[in-house]
Amino acid sequence: MKEKRVLYVSSEVIPYLPETEASSMSYFSPKMVNDRGGQIRIFMPRFGNINERRHQLHEVIRLSGMNLIINDLDMPLIIKVASIPKERMQVYFIDNEEYFKRKATLTDEDGNLFPDNDERAIFFAKGVIETVKKLNWAPDIIHVHGWMAGMLPLYLKNYYGNDPLFEDSKIVTSVYNQSFDGSLDNEMIDKLRFDALDEEALEFLEEPTYDNIMKTSLKYSDAIIKGSEELSPEIESFVNSLDRPVLEYHAPDSFADAYENFYLNDVLTEEKEEA
Template sequence: MTDKKVLFVSSEMVPYLPENEVSSMAYESPRMVNDRGGQIRIFMPRFGNINERRHQLHEVIRLSGMNLVVNDMDMPLIIKVASIPKERIQVYFIDNEEYFKRKATFSDEEGNLFPDNDERAIFFAKGIVETVKKLNWSPDIIHVHGWMASLVPLYLKKYYADEPLFAESKIVTSVYNKDFDGTLDKEMINKVRFDGIPEEEIDVLEEPNYSNLLKVAINNSDAVIVASDGIPEDLNDHISKLDKPVLPFISIYEFEEAYAQFYDTKVLN
């Protein structure tokens, strides 16, 4: 992995949010690349329940200030950054007062999904790409973790298809066990279509449930990692029919060599 550039995008990550399969692997996989001499960038949402003072988040003025259009609305993009000192790893946070100020991640105290989760996912995807463009940093691999990051492959392959910075980038999506029940806003497909993305690319978003969001990510990725021991059966079936590299599930305690080899021999070749 020496000198390879890997962009990690995750819905959540330790130590900023509680430990689970996604947040743990979103931390361990960039740490592994970093330890092996790779160059990394990490992006996640700046949810309101992240303690900015404890983790020493601060705004990056030169990267903030642009507006992103989501469903015909201008939404200001704020970029914050923090470091994980013991690993010498820096994390970029995508922030917006309207979408990420509330003191929770994906759902309210009663467990109901926030009604604007679809728009948050669109904003997150666009915010990452626009920020990486400002950094002028061309990744060899873009590795996506978690359902709120599931639109990143779609937007890279369709909305930003002519962006030369990502022309050689390979996209990897990690697929985890089901993360939420129900669906996001049924208008999600129209909000994505507003960005000029062809309907045939997103027809499964007529029913924007967990599996269909991940199918959109998988379809627009160059390789897939099964990151949970059990994933929804329809996603298993979808992955089994793919004509692209797939890495079967490997425990977080044994993943390092397997992921490094997968990157080197399957994703980059």
């Protein structure tokens, strides 16, 4: 992985949120790249239940300050950063008072999805991309974890499709058996249409269920990693229908060589052939 640049965009990362398959691999995979000589950037939402004092988050003024348009509303983008203890890794947090101040992640105390989770996902995707543009940091690979990050491939391939910074970037999506019941706001597709995304790109989002959000993410990815040993039959079938490199499930204690080989020999194949 020497000198390769990998951007990690995740719904959750340990130690900032509880340990799950997604939060664990969002920590272990960038650590592997970092340990093997690559360059990394990690992004996640700054959910309100993340203890800023304990984790020593602080705002990055030079990156904050822009407004993102979400459904015709100006939403201020705040960027915070923290260092993972004992590791040479920083995590960038996408923040906004309206979307991420509440002291929870995705659901209220009764377990109901927050009604604006769709807008939070759109804001997160656009916020990551705009911040990476400000950093002027062109990634070789963009690795997406979790459904809250699922709009990123869609926006990169459509809304930001002509941006030269991402011209050679390859998108990898890890798909997990971590879903939610029901659907996000059914008006989500109209909020996406506000950004003039291709109608074909929105084919699965008339009903934004977990499976349909992940189908959209996978459709606009260049490669796929199975982050769970078992996936839903619908997702498994969709993965099998795509003409994409797929890496089967590898546990956190045995993934490192498999991920590195996949990155270098499958995801970056075109780059190698051109070289």
